[in-house]
Amino acid sequence: MPIPNNALVLVVDGRKMLFFRNQGDENQIDLRTEDHDERDDANHDGDLKTDAPGTSHSSVGSGRSSMEETNFKQQDEDNWVKEAAENLKKRALQNDFDHLCIVAPPKALGVLRKALHKEVEKRVVCTINKEMSGRPIPDIEALIVSETKASEPADI
Template identity: 30%
Template sequence: MSTLTRDTWVLIADSEKALFIRNETDAENPNFVVVREEEQDNPKDVAQSANKPGRMQDSGVQQMSAVEDTDWHELAKERFADDLAGILFKQAEKHKFERIVLCAAPQVLGALRDKLHKEVSWRVVAEVDKNLTNHPLDQIEANLRRELESV
């Protein structure tokens, strides 16, 4: 059975943007339609940090060491995978899709895979570790068709 059958969903994601796409036709000539877009407002860490890094007393006399501050930018990226997993679970519960292909940057794909509910994970028919979020739909179609043919 071909992977990109009619009504198969495709999630295209990186750590800050996601497209939920449905294939309207078949694998030989896919026609993707965007069902939903998600984008995370995630400014650089410097813009999100309220304070300068903390300091703590060292073992020496009047010596202080810096304490590493939380990287809010990275933390937000990790939370985005949680958000995407939640959206997919809600859509699966509503029977919006029966099959889905996950296409994401490798780090995001790994984080997402760990967060997926079993109601979603059994519907995953393929995974592609590529970042295609900034490509137009026709290039996403061509790239995915090529990637999935080689599997």
């Protein structure tokens, strides 16, 4: 489905959150930056850990197995994406947008889908599974146009 005029476009990953408005129409997309935010990625996973991974004792015998380490960097990225979902929820409840297009890499898109409010879900017209947060606006526009044209039914 083509992206209508005034549709909100979210481009998000574990570090950046970009909001655009389509100032064009369904035939000619024209994204304008509305809001953006970037997470401070100064903490590395090793800086966040304070101890070695835990171990558990086997209930039978004397065996021990180590537990999987928590990936704090991934947790930070997931929380950042959930923050984007919360931002969308606030905007949807204020009727800030009627149509939404989401562009995010696979992992971020999965976290975002789980965190979306029902009011936001109703307004999603397009989701694109691709990392685009570091790309210029014309590249994002071209991707959206190519993805929405590909999903249109072919003329008979």
